[in-house]
Amino acid sequence: MMFSLAEKQQPKELREVYQETLMEIMKNNINVVVCDADLVNASGTKKLFETYPDRCINMGISEANMIGASCGMSLTGKIPFVHTFAPFATRRAFDQLYLSGCYQQSNIRIFGSDPGFWALHNGGTHTSVEDLALTRVVPKLTVLAPADAVQFKWILYNTVDKYGMYYFRCPRKSVPDIYSDSSVFEIGKGNVIQEGSDIAIFTIGEMISEGMKAGEILKSHGISATVVDMFTVKPLDEELVKTISRGKKVIVTAENHSKIGGLGSAIAEVLAENPIGAPLIRVAIQDHFGEVGTPDYLKNKFGLDSDTIVKGVLKALNIAV
Secondary structure, three states: OEOOEOOOOOOOOHHHHHHHHHHHHHHHOOOEEEEEOOOHHHHOOHHHHHHOOOOEEEOOOOHHHHHHHHHHHHOOOOEEEEEEEHHHHOOOOHHHHHHHHHHOOOOOEEEEEOOHHHHHHHOHHHOOOOHHHHHHOOOOEEEEOOOOHHHHHHHHHHHOOOOOEEEEEEOOOOOOOOEOOOOEOOOOOOEEEEOOOOEEEEEOOOHHHHHHHHHHHHHOOOOOEEEEEOOEEEOOOHHHHHHHHOOOOEEEEEEEEEOOOOHHHHHHHHHHHOOOOOOEEEEEEOOOOOOOOOHHHHHHHHOOOHHHHHHHHHHHOOOOO
């Protein structure tokens, strides 16, 4: 594992990364197939369907059937990459994911796009604040939340030849660059992207940049923050959580997911079994359904920003805001 941080911002849409990377993967591996649930334009895979019409299947709005059929294809030697919006990849097709997928040891990769506030104008019906809670409980399922375009590309390339069930959760659109193009990662290991001595911020996906901003703001209060990218939500890097948390005054988790059952719950479980003695602040969507709005409106509505992290830390340390 060797990574470095991006020196300049050149954000790329993650659906573009998905299409471009799969184009290369499919050229080199004839067993790879792509399935979508009537979202070919939304997922950016139109060129794939035109280039490989015999290996790309539009399953229509029948997500449970898509997951089940893809699992069946995998048992014949195919390697399906499956896309739909996060709530339909998990909540709607949970039984197929669980039984047809992990229970019978299938081999597919599921891209659940636009989790949390990213549903935007699609509103509450398309908002998934529970996908991590659902997927974390499934045995033998690897759950990944890529931080940016670089990490998503690496994940796509480095899971294709590893047999098993994978769930990727990230938006279709661009997010701030975190890593340089040359970065290499390890599934199951977290990445310490900022070192600090006073507090620890464990975070994933689009909330990493908010965690980094919070770290900079806290410096003005004399507080030094460690920021950790926990892109592998399952299996969680428990040893890193324990190591980083020891000696810290406050532990923070930040995620674009419900407070219940996501990264914050996973970290809380580790800290409960290995008492650290520091308060835990979970920055996440409270017990709410999603709603319609712009990214800025929804992030503010749900408190998914650096200000919420900073205020929580200062309150825990009894420092006046």
